[in-house]
């Protein structure tokens with residue numbers, strides 16, 4: 001999906017056209033489904049005014065392919081920033097959005113200071129959190145919605161799947177840079193914004209509970225396949241949590257969602273310049289990040305493909321991502337950390353498949369979907385990817 005709004009904007013776009021396009025985007029993103037679509041444009045304009053009161057809105061478009069929050073790209077005139085990102089934080093998922101913003105402040109302040117003291121030798125950007133006119137990091141509407149605004153990283157774009165080895169090394173470099181720049185941030189300074197996030201055994205419990213409730217009794221060969229994969233991987237579930245409990249793997253700052261399309265590339269140099277989507281930055285195992293980055297980076301078909309039987313794990317891309325990662329991470333990566341890398345790919349790919357499948361069985365209450373079987377298809381993609389990986393490391 002497009003992650004870069006078409007630029008430059010045209011001042012001649014009519015309000016009627018903007019409204020129609022925005023409504024279509026919102027429906028496609030399944031965003032704002034409960035909102036009055038007629039008023040969407042006006043509503044977004046009034047939220048923009050909370051962050052940039054003097055600005056004139058030139059254009060607003062649906063943006064990105066997030067499964068949780070609703071994201072818009074805004075083009076402005078007479079404002080400090082020509083472009084900004086506007087996001088409605090899903091507070092069904094992030095129960096305390098103010099804590100998400102607190103973490104984002106802690107993280108960006110820390111990294112900004114560190115970069116000021118010891119700059120990298122290449123472009124690396126952090127999104128700015130734009131305050132409201134009252135000086136807050138988010139705006140809360142009268143009906144309880146949480147909105148935030150972030151600067152748009154100039155001349156950048158992201159990809160839903162990696163297409164070449166240079167991109168792969170850059171993806172590894174980006175994750176390594178994130179871990180490197182946070183390696184001196186005490187993880188306990190960050191709060192947990194989603195209870196149980198990336199605790200694989202808890203996802204298994206949720207699956208078992210949904211089965212016990214018997215909400216979805218449909219059967220099909222695909223559904224049977226998913227149940228079988230879950231049955232076969234019971235031991236895997238505890239692998240990283242056991243390593244954490246025994247102290248083999250230490251708690252560090254983790255990103256929580258370093259999938260490929262959260263890494264931004266400079267459009268001119270094609271080098272990675274930022275890692276975004278900072279909602280899940282918290283204390284945890286960096287192995288969940290390494291695994292997540294590799295499971296998304298080594299799936300050339302992309303996690304949204306419907307051709308799930310064709311999904312394969314690309315080992316060449318995996319080696320490239322790891323070489324990019326290690327080039328910067330060797331300052332903090334231990335031998336034990338390295339020993340767990342392949343296991344972390346297995347755990348996180350399994351975990352994501354399990355999360356999608358459980359949400360499908362539970363009636364799709366967590367991830368945004370675009371069609372009824374969407375979460376089932378997503379879980380098939382992850383389970384097939386897992387099998388492909390496992391077949392190559394035997």
Ligand code: GN1
Nearest residue numbers: 065066067068069093257277280352
């Ligand atoms: C969700 O919303 P998005 O796309 O950034 C999810 C991640 C998953 C990802 C899979 C808070 O992230 O954990 O890995 O979908 N985020 C949350 O695409 O659950």
Ligand code: MG
Nearest residue numbers: 068257277279
């Ligand atoms: Mg995310």
